[in-house]
Amino acid sequence: MSQRTVPADIQARAADLRERIEQANHQYHVLDDPTITDAEYDRLMRDLESLEAEHPELQTPDSPTRKVGARASGGFNEVRHAIPMLSLNNAFGTEGESEQERFREVAEFERRIEQTLDRREPVFSVEPKLDGLAISLRYEDGVFVQGATRGDGETGEDVTANLRTVRAIPLRLRGKDWPRVLEVRGEVIMLRKDFEAFNDYARKHDEKTLANPRNGAAGSLRQLDPAITARRKLSFFAYAVGVVEGASLPSTHSATLQKLRDWGFPVSPEVGTAKGFKGLIAYYHRIGEKRDALPYDIDGVVYKLDDYAGQQEMGFVSRAPRWAIAHKFPAQEQTTTVEAIEIQIGRTGAATPVARLAPVQVAGVTVTNATLHNADQVARLDVRVGDTVIVRRAGDVIPEVVRVIAEQRPAHTKAWHMPSHCPVCGSELLREEGQAAWRCSGGLICPAQRKEALIHFAGRRAMDIEGLGERFVDALVDFGYVHTPADLYKLTLDDFLEMKRRADERDGSTPETVKQGKVATKWAENLIEAIQASKRTTLPRFLFGLGIMHIGESTAKTLAAWLGRLEFVRTTPEMVLRVLPDIGGEVAQSIDGFFEQEGNQKVVDALLASGITFTDEADPSPRLRQKLGLDVLLDMANVPKLGPKSTKQLASHFGDLKSLQDAGEAKWITAGMPSAAASNLKAFLADPKASAPLHEAEAAMQRLVDAIPQTAKAQTAPLDGQTYVLTGTLTSLGRDAATERLEALGAKVSGSVSKKTSVVVAGEAAGSKLDKAKELGIPVWDEGQLLALLAEHEGGA
Ligand SMILES: NC(=O)c1ccc[n+]([C@@H]2O[C@H](COP(=O)([O-])OP(=O)(O)OC[C@H]3O[C@@H](n4cnc5c(N)ncnc54)[C@H](O)[C@@H]3O)[C@@H](O)[C@H]2O)c1
């Protein structure tokens, strides 16, 4: 056999390439789950092609170099294509001086057509090469009857039901002059924005993400349940026709595309015509520059000889026409290795894991970092330092790691975990329940969050410093005038004028001070006045302004209402904070953690030293007495077998921890405690590590109770346990004031109506909440009724 003339190692290489290509084809075309990048696939294919060219004896009719796609077996009916759906030959750029050299393959393609047809500078249809899935749509008497995938070019899959859910595909043709039978070919794609939206959702809900839009399109179209296809937004562009019966088409491809537009098919607006090699390359550059801004992924452009007579004459090779070629762009996905996984802290404190990569060219740009989005995504992909990964860069989206190539993982890698502390400021990283994102808790002291923290601090609902907007905060921080909110109170008129001058200079605008002389200092005087005025504030505003994680306005109010003074908010340990209403473990931990941080303590001290005073500081609420005590402490201890009944008994017998401990096990049992629980409690108290927080909590409780004036009765607030919902415009009171006053009386104010709502107060133009209230039979009041309630109780408080 002639094969014997080919050296064994070459034969082995060809066999190896074929196997790898077949495997990749199966992954890509049948499973919609590629394991190598297109760039790598193209390299394998090129290697095989050149081996086969050098050793023609190696060529076999079933070589992947001669085949189109793959025959799928996905549970769909088969559709035979009367006219085969072919592939395209590819042209890649190479190194070279002139464009003729760099685009040698395109030049050869064009020259060959010139020579064969004996025509100078033929006209081509030039089109973006959409990166999706080729399909064929059959229309009979103007009605869509069948749609199929390309498959192996001869036989595809019947995906009619799924295609009917793609909006861009007309179910009925427009106009009248269409052929009785018309087959339209084109690409089903997923727009980048739909792809991003799909993945955003998946990452938030801890579901599998799509690797890229082409995968999204192919995977979605080949779902057995059309409802799933309908939910994934797919788009379509037409670029060719197949079978045509009962009418003749124009004589050129470009005129046919115009007809398709008239009949209601979307054709890419980037499609045009060009003359000769120069025209082709000009188009390539033009679309290349536009590539990032296009709403969809393209992996190149396609040049097609425009007139059908010429196409006929050029004919076909095994798997592709000779009258067309795909000119590829640099690939949007490449493989590289992960050198480190680091954390980046955003303006709002969000911690994003970022992969540091061995530098790699992706879509024409050197990429050294890629986002991993969030900790869940790292876990889902199981990205590790040392891994070989596929990186994708498309459009203006930041490059991202889309998958790990598991087979190439080196030995001894370790799974990655979110670090416990912020790399910028050292504060703890915390995660909100049910949220994918981790955040740095060092709001005030974290340089990464400085600007956002200042804007929050100065905000209307916090310290309310009018006029201190984003632009000034940017400048104050960038030029080093302000590091923490406390620095604001030290700023002088000269600081502001100087800062503004530099900001204007940086923005390239003419400084107003120069333009208008003295008058222009008024704004700075006003700002300083606003800063000084903000010193007289309320405790909830101040607490909210500190930007402690999880502390919204309402939690700030709860803290102030129960603990009374900043001093107590600062010193009450987590365990005790938890007994306050609506303050769960996470919130308590966050408050405690914040005030334990030395940097935060310094900032708060500096703020107080600058003269901040609270108009509403008060004694701790007398209601606290009921919430504190030995029974509550023992509850916190979580001693096994110690139920609420024994806790109560012990508390009433012994009063505090010390008396309890002094009394000893025997007396506890006499006091009614089960012996098993007693020995557990004994062990607990004997272990200083376990019981220390309890002692600390008891001391904090004592401080609070001591601060409650002896005369104050342990009264409950008049509206305790009631929930109000405010809706519409409250004209005489305003919603904020109404909320504040209701809460001061012990009521809860909620944003949504539920069965637990006591009353809905409806102002002007109240909307859906009113309907909901009626539906649930909840009393609806007007503003007058609310005012009457407030007057009744506020007088007596
Ligand atoms: N990563 C992998 O494992 C893997 C495996 C197999 C194939 N692939 C990718 O697929 C390519 C080969 O697949 P192929 O045979 O479909 O070839 P192709 O994608 O290079 O070219 C043919 C296809 O281009 C598409 N196309 C887009 N715009 C077009 C237009 N305006 N006019 C005509 N066609 C247009 C059609 O779907 C057509 O079928 C490879 O180069 C590689 O990029 C990747």
Ligand SMILES: [Zn+2]
């Ligand atoms: Zn930080």
